[in-house]
Amino acid sequence: MKLGAMWGITLLAAAVFLWDWPRWSRMPPKQRAAFAAMTALGWGLGVWLAFDPKLPGPTQLIDSIFAALGKTLE
Template sequence: MFWVIVVTILVILYEWPKMDKEQKKEKWAFAGLTMAGFLLAVMLIYFPDTPGPNQLVGEIFRPLGKLME
């Protein structure tokens, strides 16, 4: 958990100053994606048997695939 926090902070400290002050949408997108990645990493640390994103997409689109057959 400690290393996930350290890496996240390092990424933010490295990337944030490179963005212009006018890039508000890009900063919001960066913050959202960074937070999503951080939460996913923490969730996988505490719940390692959690299904991955590919399995989620497979479950969502399986009925659509059956209809197309």
């Protein structure tokens, strides 16, 4: 089941990558690198969440980072 999800995420990331490929020739190199990095980051996060769905979300991360600051300001 998890390998199927991984392959599905991989196929979707490849489809997004190939869909935007014709536009890449007009992009500056920095923008191409940023798009490739964001696509790879999204693919990695998707695969990671497929294998470990109980990962905390970004809200819990921000809460844990700023909890000490909130206590200090009170």
